[in-house]
Amino acid sequence: MYPLFFSLILTRLDPERAHHLAFSAIQMLPRLGLSRAVHHFTRPRTDLSVSTLGLRFESPFGVAAGFDKDGEAVLGLGALGFGHVEVGTLTAVAQPGNPRPRLFRLIPDHAVINRMGFNNRGAAAAAPRLTRIRHVAGRPVLGINIGKSRVTAVDDAIEDYLVSTRLLAPLADYLVVNVSSPNTPGLRGLQELDRLAPLLTAVKEAAASTPLLVKIAPDLSDEEVLRISGLAVELGLDGIIATNTTLSRENLKTESAVVTAAGAGGLSGAPLAGRSLEVLTLIRSVVPGDFCVVSVGGVDTAEDVAERLAAGATLVQGYTAFLYRGPLWARRINRGLDRLRTGAR
Template sequence: MYPFFFATVLSKLDPEFAHHLAFDVIRALPKLRLSSAIRKHTRPTTDLSVSTLGLTFPTPFGVAAGFDKDGKAVIGLGLLGFGHVEVGTLTAHSQPGNPTPRLFRLVRDRAVINRMGFNNGGAADASKRLSKIRHVAHRPVLGVNIGKSRVVKVDNAIDDYLTSTKLLAPVADYLVVNVSSPNTPGLRGLQELDKLAPLLTAVKAEAGSTPLLVKIAPDLSDDEVVRIAELVVSRGLDGIIATNTTISRNGLVSDRAVIDAAGAGGLSGAPLAARSLEVLRVIRRVVPSSLCVISVGGVSTADDVAERLDAGATLVQGYSAFLYLGPLWARQINRGLSRLRAH
């Protein structure tokens, strides 16, 4: 049913408009009197819970940052079967993001190109909203992803991140430092060790008891990934999220004119799967088994999720396939994992 609806209706709409349309429906789900029935329909059929970061995740599968920028649909996403929702990226200053159009589908590749630019209402606004979510029964685990405000110079990034940390660490189950989006000028330069080390040290101190992770890019070399992983361990962080979107356009099958028309931005979806899995394996070779490693990039099926878990992922996130597979996607993943574990 959904594939037909996507092909005949959603694929004809502007991608960002279609996203907002679907988002509004998901946001409205908790207001319906069918919440219990929806939850029963989407929850795993066997115990898939994962204990990490001092938390219990009802399923290893969650939705990556970017879908719910401001934390407005957390409960609805949980009803759809996601075990955790990572909101954001949030910045200390509210910002509109980059000019539109800024979201593009590559349907033949089952991929998305975005140059959203951290459009969000700001950390202060989100903290008020998220503080209420923390007390909602049956909610998913709540992650909060923070980034640098566009109006702030890279040299002043630490103070900017600390402003967000002060506001958001108290309302987050875990916090993520995003230094890997390609859509904020200068941001990826913060992955260089001389800049990353003081940033992570400062944010960790401010975050207090809230678990802290860092999200890295797939375009790093394996040696760079190893050095960041070693830094994470030495500075006492709780985990790594691998990976963000890529600036590479290698291996795409979409028409070159379609790719060129989309322009700059981060590519996500199926073409990212191989590199995301490689980065996961590189990280897992050099970090303790106790460190939380969240794998994201190119995940579509329960088999994909199981492959990441078998390769050492603690948790797995998805986003782009949501556009192509529809609202029952998380349910399909959870039911698929339940069947795989039963065999």
């Protein structure tokens, strides 16, 4: 049913408007008292739980940052079967993001180009909402992803991140430092070790006991991935999220004119799968076994999730395929993992 709805209705809508309509429907689940019933239908049937970061995740599969920027649909997303929800990216200063249009479908590739630009209402506005969510029984694990405000110069980035950290770390089950979005000028430069080390050191101290992870780009060289992995271990971080969107436009099925018309921005979805898996393998080759590695990029099916777990991922996240697969996507992943787990016995 959803593929027909997508092809006949959603593809005729501006992608960002379609997202907001779907988002509103997800928000309504807890408001209508449907969360428990829906979650009974979508949750894993076998024990897929993962223990990491001092937390228990009901499913290894969660929704990546970017879908719920302000933490307004955490409970609805949990009801749909996601084991964790990473909200954000949130910034210290509220910002509208880049001008529209800024979200583009590449349907033949099951991909998306976005240049949203960290549009959000700011860390301070999100804090009361996230405080309420934190005390809801049965909620999914709550990750909070923070980034640099656009108005803040790169040289002042540490204090900017610290504003968000002080507000949000006490509310998060885990906190993520995003230094890898391509849509905020200068942000990816923070992945250079001489800038990254003091940033992560300061945020870790401010985050106190909240587990801290860093999210990196797929466009780093293999050597850079290994160096950042070593730094994360050296500084006592709890994990790495790999990867964010890519600037690459290689090997796409979509007509080049369509890709060119979409313009600048990060590419996510199926074309990212290969590089995301490569980066996961690189990270896992140099970090301790109990170090949390979250794999994201190009994940579509339960088999994709199982492949990432077999390659060393502790948890797996998705986003873009949600737009193409519809509201029962997490259920399909959980049921597929159930079958794979049962079949392996």
